Amino acid sequence: MHPDPISCRNCSHVVNDNFCGHCGRPMHVERVDAHYVLHEIQHILHFEKGILFTVKELLIRPGQNIRTFITDNRSRLVKPVVFIIVSSLIYTVISHFFHIEESYVEFKEVKKTSISLIFNWVQGHYGYANILMGVCISLWLKLFFKKYGYNFFEILILLCFVMGIGMLIISVFAIAEGLSTIDFMKVSSIVVVGYSTWAIAQFFNSKKAVNYLKAIIAYCLGMLMFGLLAVFLGVSIDLLMKH
Numbered sequence: 001m002h003p004d005p006i007s008c009r010n011c012s013h014v015v016n017d018n019f020c021g022h023c024g025r026p027m028h029v030e031r032v033d034a035h036y037v038l039h040e041i042q043h044i045l046h047f048e049k050g051i052l053f054t055v056k057e058l059l060i061r062p063g064q065n066i067r068t069f070i071t072d073n074r075s076r077l078v079k080p081v082v083f084i085i086v087s088s089l090i091y092t093v094i095s096h097f098f099h100i101e102e103s104y105v106e107f108k109e110v111k112k113t114s115i116s117l118i119f120n121w122v123q124g125h126y127g128y129a130n131i132l133m134g135v136c137i138s139l140w141l142k143l144f145f146k147k148y149g150y151n152f153f154e155i156l157i158l159l160c161f162v163m164g165i166g167m168l169i170i171s172v173f174a175i176a177e178g179l180s181t182i183d184f185m186k187v188s189s190i191v192v193v194g195y196s197t198w199a200i201a202q203f204f205n206s207k208k209a210v211n212y213l214k215a216i217i218a219y220c221l222g223m224l225m226f227g228l229l230a231v232f233l234g235v236s237i238d239l240l241m242k243h
Contacts, residue, residue, distance in 0.1 A: 008020040008023060008025055009025070010023050010025040011023045011025070050077075050078045051078055051083070051086065053076070053077075054077045054078045054083060054161075055165065055168060057076070057077065058077075058161055058162075058164075058165050058199070059165065061202075062161065062162065062165070062198075062199035062202055062203065063199060063200075063201075063202030063203035063204070063206060064202070065077060066157070066158050066161050066162075066199075066203055067203060069157070069161075070150075070154050070157060070158075077161070080157045080160035080161050080164070081131065081160055083160060083161060083164040084127060084130050084131060084134075084160045084161075084163055084164040084167070085127035085128075086127075086164075087127075087163075087164035087165070087167040087168050087171075088126035088127035088129075088130055088164075088167050089126075089127060090167070090168065090171050091126060091167045091168070091170055091171040091174065092124075092126055094171050094174045094175055094178070095174050097178070098174060098175065098177065098178025098179075099178075100174050100177060100178060100185065113234065113238060114233070114234035114235070114237040114238045114241075115230070115231055115234030115235065115238075116234075117234070118230045118233060118234045119230060122230070126167065130160075130163045130164075130167065131160065132226065133159075133163065133222065133223060133226045134156055134159035134160055134163055134222075135156060136222040136223070136225040136226040136229070137159055137218060137219055137221075137222025137223065137226075138152055138155040138156045138158075138159050138222070139152070139222065139225070140217075140218035140219075140221045140222050140225070141155050141158075141159075141200065141215075141218045141222075142155055143218075144214040144215075144217070144218050145204050145211075145214065145218075148204050148205075158199075158200065158203055161199075162195075162196050162199045162200060163196070165195065165199070166192040166195065166196060169188060169191055169192050169195060170185070170188045170189075170192060172188075173185060173187060173188035173191070174188070193216065193219065193220075196215070196216075196219050197212055197215045197216040197219060198212070198215075200215035200218070200219065201214075201215045
């Protein structure tokens with residue numbers, strides 16, 4: 001116990017203990033030393049192990065693991081938004097390293113139009129763009145699988161995990177293409193759509209064949225919707241700028 005009450009540096013709440021009872025901040029910050037650095041390294045290693053475990057579980061039993069994350073245990077897998085951003089970053093680093101010409105989302109347009117700028121942003125920020133694509137796909141999945149009772153945000157979590165694995169699959173093909181100079185990227189798109197269809201159907205009910213059809217249709221409609229919205233936004237911006 002502190003002999004005299006002091007004010008928390010974070011929220012100015014009066015504190016007479018080692019931690020602020022209002023915001024939870026410690027009253028004394030540990031000095032940066034060897035112990036601090038080792039502790040940070042342990043956190044990084046733990047995160048890497050978590051990523052590997054999450055990838056393994058999502059490749060083997062995606063539906064079961066994502067359902068468990070949503071309804072029961074959220075400590076086994078890496079957080080979905082972090083997972084999709086890290087996965088997308090891995091692909092971005094690999095594609096730049098090997099100078100992969102064909103992008104995950106490829107668009108060729110006249111330079112200096114709003115449409116081309118939007119798609120260039122997508123190609124440079126896959127982590128955030130994938131979340132936006134996931135939003136579009138989730139809307140269709142919510143419509144096609146509404147009888148299962150999952151809300152929009154739960155389905156979006158499903159898409160974050162599924163699209164994160166999709167980016168890692170593309171990363172593997174990008175490495176193969178970079179090392180062999182054989183065009184593997186078109187094959188990667190087929191594999192990603194196949195995995196996504198399987199994972200989504202397994203999440204809802206893998207025993208119903210119609211779920212696979214609904215999953216692939218929803219996935220394709222969501223991607224198309226994202227592309228059309230991007231084009232519409234670009235055209236709208238150009239029209240407004242002309243006036």
